[in-house]
Amino acid sequence: MLRRHREILSCILNTDGFINGSELASVCSVSVRTIQLDIKEINKLLKEYNAQINSEVKKGYYITEKSKEIIRKNNIISTVFDYEYIKEKPVTPVERQIYIMAKTTVKDYVTAEELEDNLYVSVSTINKDIISAAEWLKKNLNLKLEYSLSKGVELHASEVEKRNITSWILSNRQNVSTLKKYCPYFFEGKKFLNSFEKLYSIVDTETKRQGYVLSGHSVQLFCIEILIASARNDMGCTIQSNEEKESELKNIIEELNRKINKDIGITLSKYDWHDLQVHFLSKQFMLGTNIEHIITEEASCIVERFLKVLSIKYDIELTEETLFREKLILYVAPMLNRMRHRHCIGNKITDDVSRSYYLEFNMASEISSIVTKELGLNVRNIELQYLAIHLASIYKLWSKKLKAIIVCDYDESVLSYLKERIIALIEDRIELCTCVTFWQFVLEDEEKFKDIDFIITTSSLAEKTNIPFIQISPVMRQKDISSLYEYMDKLSS
Secondary structure (H helix, E strand, O other), rough: OOOHHHHHHHHHHHOOOOOOOOHHHHHHOOOOOHHHHHHHHHHHHHHOOOOOOEEEOOOOOEEEEHHHHHHHOHHHHHHHHHHHHHHHHOOHHHHHHHHHHHHHHOOOOOOOOHHHHOOOOOOHHHHHHHHHHHHHHHHHOOOEEEOOOOEEEEEEEOOHHHHHHHHHHHHHHOOHHHHHHHHHHHHHHOOOOOOOHHHHHHHHHHHHHHHOOOOOHHHHHHHHHHHHHHHHHHOOOOOOOOOOOOOOOOHHHHHHHHHHHEEEOOOOHHHHHHHHHHHOOOOOOEEOOOOHHHHOHHHHHHHHHHHHHHHHHHOOOOOOHHHHHHHHHHHHHHHHHHHOOOOOOOOOOOOOOHOHHHHHHHHOOOOHHHHHHHHHEEEEEEEEHHHHHHHHHHHHHHOOOOOOOOOOOOOHHHHHHHHHHHHHHHOEEEEEEEOOOHHEEEEEEEHOOOOOOEEEOOOOOOOOOOOOOEEEEEEEOHHHHHHHHHHHHHHHH
């Protein structure tokens, strides 16, 4: 598994000192034994360059400065590991599923025999991969993948939908080595990434010149979608006139068509550009974009209703916050377009936002019922995560500081540490009123603490108070910090 070998070598190379097998196993989601075997294989490849990964008992793995210099000087990760990875046949379930979906976008049928010959796995494994691929297509794109013993695998999709499948799969794999691995699955040897750098420069420059500021991932994805259109045209897979509604092309699309044709030589039909325009309007736009280019009546209506719900249900008044409203429009208008056309989002958030920003995620979720009721569309979880981040970014506009006390029996060093740590982490969210010992708190008249919202304590206060409290370690571990954030979100809501 050369992709994992690359990850292991990168981790050790970028670690100052030692990294143990358990840490590497966690990063790669494999066993420590597998890591040990992988490092033996990596060292076989590195031996040719007089470099190696070393290890010490009870400390872990490391690379000497001399070996690091050799690895960097020879660019071994890309010239050896990436090259071998690109040549490697699909070996993981995900790679096989992508291969199956890719082949169904270029052939009417893909036979089981062909899949067996190319994937080197059993029929039962292929059947499982086909089922998984079918489930993915149904869930994300509402498309049907059928499997017949007599004919093989068949995808029920138009040319526009097949291009969209390709966009979905390549959008989440935008590092060069992975793109180079998957592109042959879709384009059968056709050159794909040769024009990418020039294309990126044109799209980035022209969009900004005409008042559109896209996120970096959105520019990358749109360039990939242009190259997909060009490659599929070269393969004879063209969009028919009745597949895409012929709306008027925007000036930015007309200009991109002219510039790309002149500078790179990519020629696309008006039907291609109509489809690409729909994709363009699904991208993530940044502040600085001319709002008039993006705003739609339905997006404006959804945003107004969303802000009204926040006002009524959460007592948060944001209707007069013009800048925030503009940011919401910039996000919601493309979001509605993505949902309507089942387009992917260019850059997914990997962290669990619903846990990190409990209150904001609940607030963002209010938009789901509005969109479903007004437009009959379902808002995906990833969209709610982005909206939650939008709300978290303006926390100070609507948040109320929670009043808190610390209950601690440890000495001055621990108490000082806790106060400084808590203030550094959540000063914008709490007002730290006082610090008391356990018995000072228990023996004190409850009336003194009537205005306290919650207590941060190093001792259990069960059955001692009705005030909400959270118990933490005196050294405040990472799990204590996470629990503290989550607890405050729940109290705020």
